[in-house]
Amino acid sequence: MTTALRDFIKNPTPAELELVARYGAQPEDSRRERAFLAFAETGLPHRRMEAWKWTDFKAALKALETPAAASAKDPLPHEGALVFRFTPNGFEAPVNMPEGIRMVEQPGMQAFPGAENVPLGALAAALSGGGKRPATLIFEITSGNLPRLHFVFSGSGQASFARIVFLIRSGASLNLSESYLGGAGLTSTVLEFDLEQDTAINRAIFQRGGADEALAVTGIAHLGANAEMTQTTLSFGAKVARMETRVVHQATGAKLNLNAAYLSGRGFHTDITTNVRHGAPSCVTRQLTKGAVLDGGTGVFQGKFFVPRKTGQHTDADMQHQALLLEDGAQVFAKPELEIYADDVECAHGNTCGALDDAQMFYLRQRGIPENQARAMLTEAFIAEALGKADDSVREVLLAEAQNWLSS
Amino acid sequence: MRPMLKITDLSAAVGEDSEAKTILNGLSLDVPAGEVHAIMGPNGAGKSTLSYVLTGRSGYEVTGGSATLNGENVLDMDPETRAAKGMFLSFQYPVEIPGVPVMTFVRTAMNAQRKARGEDEISAPDFIKKSRDVAKTLNLDAEMLKRPVNVGFSGGEKKRLEIYQMMMLEPKFLILDETDSGLDIDALKTVADGVNAMRDPSRGMLVITHYQRLLDYIKPDKVHVLAKGRIIKTGEADLALRLEKEGYDGVLGEAA
Numbered sequence: 186m187t188t189a190l191r192d193f194i195k196n197p198t199p200a201e202l203e204l205v206a207r208y209g210a211q212p213e214d215s216r217r218e219r220a221f222l223a224f225a226e227t228g229l230p231h232r233r234m235e236a237w238k239w240t241d242f243k244a245a246l247k248a249l250e251t252p253a254a255a256s257a258k259d260p261l262p263h264e265g266a267l268v269f270r271f272t273p274n275g276f277e278a279p280v281n282m283p284e285g286i287r288m289v290e291q292p293g294m295q296a297f298p299g300a301e302n303v304p305l306g307a308l309a310a311a312l313s314g315g316g317k318r319p320a321t322l323i324f325e326i327t328s329g330n331l332p333r334l335h336f337v338f339s340g341s342g343q344a345s346f347a348r349i350v351f352l353i354r355s356g357a358s359l360n361l362s363e364s365y366l367g368g369a370g371l372t373s374t375v376l377e378f379d380l381e382q383d384t385a386i387n388r389a390i391f392q393r394g395g396a397d398e399a400l401a402v403t404g405i406a407h408l409g410a411n412a413e414m415t416q417t418t419l420s421f422g423a424k425v426a427r428m429e430t431r432v433v434h435q436a437t438g439a440k441l442n443l444n445a446a447y448l449s450g451r452g453f454h455t456d457i458t459t460n461v462r463h464g465a466p467s468c469v470t471r472q473l474t475k476g477a478v479l480d481g482g483t484g485v486f487q488g489k490f491f492v493p494r495k496t497g498q499h500t501d502a503d504m505q506h507q508a509l510l511l512e513d514g515a516q517v518f519a520k521p522e523l524e525i526y527a528d529d530v531e532c533a534h535g536n537t538c539g540a541l542d543d544a545q546m547f548y549l550r551q552r553g554i555p556e557n558q559a560r561a562m563l564t565e566a567f568i569a570e571a572l573g574k575a576d577d578s579v580r581e582v583l584l585a586e587a588q589n590w591l592s593s
Numbered sequence: 594m595r596p597m598l599k600i601t602d603l604s605a606a607v608g609e610d611s612e613a614k615t616i617l618n619g620l621s622l623d624v625p626a627g628e629v630h631a632i633m634g635p636n637g638a639g640k641s642t643l644s645y646v647l648t649g650r651s652g653y654e655v656t657g658g659s660a661t662l663n664g665e666n667v668l669d670m671d672p673e674t675r676a677a678k679g680m681f682l683s684f685q686y687p688v689e690i691p692g693v694p695v696m697t698f699v700r701t702a703m704n705a706q707r708k709a710r711g712e713d714e715i716s717a718p719d720f721i722k723k724s725r726d727v728a729k730t731l732n733l734d735a736e737m738l739k740r741p742v743n744v745g746f747s748g749g750e751k752k753r754l755e756i757y758q759m760m761m762l763e764p765k766f767l768i769l770d771e772t773d774s775g776l777d778i779d780a781l782k783t784v785a786d787g788v789n790a791m792r793d794p795s796r797g798m799l800v801i802t803h804y805q806r807l808l809d810y811i812k813p814d815k816v817h818v819l820a821k822g823r824i825i826k827t828g829e830a831d832l833a834l835r836l837e838k839e840g841y842d843g844v845l846g847e848a849a
């Protein structure tokens with residue numbers, strides 16, 4: 186069996202061989218196999234793949250190794266939230282769950298459509314489960330009055346995988362927060378959201394990983410009629426980190442707010458990749474991504490809107506990416522992409538990348554604010570806009586985390 | 594007695610080495626404590642450049658001469674250090690700072706200056722009270738102070754906000770760069786009242802303006818004419834009147 190598995194990936198690296206071995210240890214399952222094959226097609230994504238040309242997991246992750254430091258501390262508040270933890274040893278959920286939420290820990294693998302587009306998502310789907318962790322965790326949401334659901338992902342060891350599916354039933358809404366705190370050499374998590382009509386979700390994502398870790402979070406959402414999704418990401422990156430979100434507007438009137446802030450210090454790489462398909466008429470997308478990068482840090486923004494000729498009519502979409510290079514030696518790569526075939530649409534985009542404004546810096550310093558503090562203040566004000574749509578229960582904490590980073 | 598601000602033979606250039614352009618060219622000027630000196634001069638003469646060189650804006654290279662505040666060489670200090678020593682510039686073109694509310698900004702600045710001077714921070718209630726008092730004197734709407742600094746402010750509002758900051762920070766040496774331009778008649782009076790309220794035996798002021806009208810309200814002890822990067826004429830308050838009547842050519846022709 187092992188030899189056959191080896192053939193899954195051409196010229197595998199030690200890390201890929203280890204992943205193949207982990208797959209081999211999972212129970213046999215044709216769905217799992219399909220997902221793993223989707224990953225194995227390319228192996229760990231690398232720079233020769235267009236969608237990964239700036240974020241090379243294969244190069245960053247030669248072998249799967251336990252990182253030097255434990256996972257980061259969770260800054261998001263737990264009070265008043267239903268807390269779910271993916272720990273190194275398993276999965277913990279609240280004992281009592283309120284009405285309107287049903288959780289199913291599926292030991293078997295659920296089909297994973299679209300796996301070929303998200304190699305690391307496919308990997309997460311293929312390798313999640315085992316031990317005390319469910320292969321697929323499914324939440325069915327039928328209420329609009331639930332407390333915030335908070336998920337903590339802290340791994341350990343060489344690798345950690347998880348997969349969660351949210352079914353948000355017609356009329357229901359969800360306030361969701363997720364903390365990705367690293368801890369494992371490779372962490373990959375995939376979340377799928379199915380929003381039926383007239384639903385709403387406000388999703389906040391906090392990510393922090395070690396400088397020797399690789400981390401991927403893949404979100405896939407389908408929005409029904411008049412469904413509204415708001416997402417706010419704050420990402421500090423890792424050796425390589427990919428925060429990828431794919432959204433399909435599936436029925437008329439769906440609305441998406443897709444915001445992210447990335448802050449990359451020396452030795453950290455943060456990738457915000459999004460793909461939004463306007464697969465139904467009269468849907469709205471508002472996207473704002475802001476980044477700040479220090480010397481030796483890397484930021485990547487890849488955004489794509491796809492608006493088909495027939496189904497995409499009356500699309501209203503705006504994509505903005507603005508990055509601050511805080512020091513010489515900071516790197517930002519950006520690729521905003523609008524692929525529009527419908528003619529009656531309003532689509533706009535903007536993409537800027539530059540240093541802090543000299544005139545603003547001088548104005549602050551003339552008033553007595555020291556250079557470092559002035560820089561932090563301007564950067565914080567710049568970043569804050571991208572965090573403004575996060576739920577009240579987490580926004581201040583996200584801001585404070587950004588602020589701490591900026592003033593340290 | 595030593596003047597509070599003493600500028601001696603100051604030269605400064607802008608631009609990169611190869612294309613450096615000399616703007617200030619051997620400028621000398623003394624402002625004693627307690628006095629208000631006006632600087633007038635044609636467009637492009639170097640008035641704003643002087644204000645930037647004195648406050649430490651980057652991009653201006655001092656190529657000669659000196660400037661001291663109370664005997665201390667300011668030209669080697671960071672802008673924030675000069676601010677903590679009491680230097681304040683009311684900008685000809687105040688800068689917009691999106692995302693930073695006025696109150697937050699001024700309080701941060703005030704506490705940073707206090708910290709640099711080894712003083713205690715101002716308490717929140719004290720700050721708010723002081724802000725309310727200053728805003729009242731300047732006829733500033735409290736709502737305006739919650740908005741981001743200068744963002745969407747009218748030209749005149751920006752100038753009034755400069756004076757608000759000045760009155761809040763209570764600097765020792767004030768440079769007002771065309772604070773009067775853009776102000777309506779009533780606002781000019783309000784701002785001038787604010788500036789006059791700051792007149793003090795321990796405080797010096799340099800008022801850059803094109804118009805006599807401001808000097809009707811803020812009576813200068815001296816008027817200097819800055820042209821081609823240096824002070825070419827100095828007189829009493831009536832010099833401003835003569836300049837307004839005869840123009841620079843008339844007055845300077847006689848000086849040359």
Ligand SMILES: Nc1ncnc2c1ncn2[C@@H]1O[C@H](COP(=O)(O)OP(=O)(O)OP(=O)(O)O)[C@@H](O)[C@H]1O
Binds near residue numbers: 636637641643
């Ligand atoms: N960064 C720069 N690069 C090149 N030239 C500059 C720069 N800054 C200022 N100058 C030039 O220096 C000269 C003096 O400018 P400055 O702004 O000091 O004039 P001013 O006396 O304040 O004029 P105004 O009355 O119009 O405000 C002008 O000719 C201006 O074009």
Ligand SMILES: [Mg+2]
Binds near residue numbers: 640642
């Ligand atoms: Mg000027």
